[in-house]
Amino acid sequence: MPPTVRPLTPAALAALVVAAAAERLGEARERGVAVRVGVDGALAADTGPLADLVADHALATGVGALRVRARDFLHRRSVRLEHGPADVDAAYERAVDWAALQREVLEPLGDPARLTWLPRLRDPDTDRAAREPVRTAGPGALLVVDGPYLLRWELTGDLDVVVHLQTSDAALRRRVPDGDPAPGAWARYVGETAPAERADLVVRAEHPDRPALVTPG
Numbered sequence: 001m002p003p004t005v006r007p008l009t010p011a012a013l014a015a016l017v018v019a020a021a022a023e024r025l026g027e028a029r030e031r032g033v034a035v036r037v038g039v040d041g042a043l044a045a046d047t048g049p050l051a052d053l054v055a056d057h058a059l060a061t062g063v064g065a066l067r068v069r070a071r072d073f074l075h076r077r078s079v080r081l082e083h084g085p086a087d088v089d090a091a092y093e094r095a096v097d098w099a100a101l102q103r104e105v106l107e108p109l110g111d112p113a114r115l116t117w118l119p120r121l122r123d124p125d126t127d128r129a130a131r132e133p134v135r136t137a138g139p140g141a142l143l144v145v146d147g148p149y150l151l152r153w154e155l156t157g158d159l160d161v162v163v164h165l166q167t168s169d170a171a172l173r174r175r176v177p178d179g180d181p182a183p184g185a186w187a188r189y190v191g192e193t194a195p196a197e198r199a200d201l202v203v204r205a206e207h208p209d210r211p212a213l214v215t216p217g
Helices: 010-031 044-060 088-093 098-109 169-175 182-193
Strands: 004-007 035-040 065-069 142-147 161-166 201-204 212-215
Touching (some): 035 044, 088 182
Parallel strands (some): 161 201
């Protein structure tokens, strides 16, 4: 059977993501860890607002929410743009410092002996270290991290709930300037990792203000 596609408002989608995470909160509190939620999508303009809504909805329901953006963990500009701003492979492999995101956020929030997190590593506008202090979270806190490629193999096991935003190549190319590597990098990611098959929630996001939940047939 073909999949079912159900239109939602962004607020209703955020509530669904929080509900999916809530199923893991009891166990997380018992273990003394956080629940790590990822909002995975090609463009920060899509993932950021949804992740903010998820964090706001969690706070409204009495769950402590922590907010992290992959774009605040970029490599230095000299590293990520070494081969030019249009290089597709560099956009996928070298834009975000995934090891730092794991080391400073994802892994310690899953470790009851640590339960710490760093809000930002680098300012994406100034390219300077953010110099944020490391913070401590409470057991059962809800981390919401957004960005592209969150279901890449290097992060396997580092996120507890992931919502994947599906965006077609045509829709991406309409929204980014000519020469932007995002469509090519996203196509490589989808081809290599099959994120829609591994995400907890899959959402069609051709128009970010009109998401639609995809349920397998």
